[in-house]
């Protein structure tokens with residue numbers, strides 16, 4: 384018998400898939416998306432709502448009166464954000480403010496997804512109380528959203544998420560595991576810049592962590608990164624054999640000439656999360672194992 388109503392916004396997105404498909408049996412998971420339901424399962428109620436229209440998502444939350452809201456909606460495309468500033472301020476900042484106001488109004492616990500890109504990346508292994516200093520417009524919108532969310536809903540969780548390693552579960556997403564699989568199929572080399580250091584988190588552990596945060600008493604900022612600090616080349620080479628790729632096909636390349644600057648090292652210290660959560664946040668191979676086990680419907684090794 385379901386005893387908790389939880390709204391998941393941006394339900395058709397990549398990160399939301401890890402929540403929607405792992406929602407516990409005692410939840411009625413209200414998945415709110417602009418698109419139609421890609422899947423039907425017990426306990427899942429899909430709501431097609433034009434979240435891009437001001438007031439619609441907030442109205443849906445007020446109508447549903449959930450116990451918790453997991454807000455994943457954003458435009459996470461770093462280069463698009465840099466070049467479409469007015470457009471993304473609405474979805475990344477103002478919509479988050481609206482959702483936070485609605486969550487506060489109905490007494491729902493809000494878990495808001497933020498990013499490691501709030502940091503400038505000059506040092507790495509950032510803790511929750513380190514000063515943010517975004518170097519790109521995406522990071523700036525996400526920082527403004529954090530501030531707006533906490534102003535509207537002081538008991539909210541700000542979950543700063545590291546780069547996510549996963550496969551699309553409900554459809555959307557252009558995760559690097561897919562790019563790697565495509566490169567293998569086409570016999571291409573994988574050239575990736577070696578100048579970005581991160582603490583990748585796998586989609587399955589991230590989904591579990593967000594679910595826990597929607598249910599427990601934690602409030603405030605928390606870093607959800609994996610337990611391994613690594614650059615992109617190292618990460619791809621570690622993953623390669625498990626994806627059927629010769630690691631020699633992964634080559635370091637120059638930093639891409641992209642519209643938005645990247646923080647060089649925005650790795651996250653996940654000590655707080657490891658203390659607060661029952662879900663462990665593994666390193667690259669442990670996380671990959673969770674992703675592949677989930678895809679294949681088998682227990683993790």
Ligand SMILES: NC(=O)c1ccc[n+]([C@@H]2O[C@H](COP(=O)([O-])OP(=O)(O)OC[C@H]3O[C@@H](n4cnc5c(N)ncnc54)[C@H](OP(=O)(O)O)[C@@H]3O)[C@@H](O)[C@H]2O)c1
Nearest residue numbers: 393394395396397398416417434435456457496544546547
């Ligand atoms: N992926 C990562 O590596 C990563 C890393 C750090 C932080 N994050 C954060 O995690 C959250 C989810 O990211 P994601 O990778 O899952 O992104 P995603 O796959 O692009 O999903 C975001 C969802 O937001 C909704 N959305 C986007 N633009 C919208 C608009 N203009 N109006 C209304 N709804 C809109 C869409 O949901 P519907 O299609 O269902 O309407 C979209 O699927 C974001 O807050 C992002 O900043 C992601």
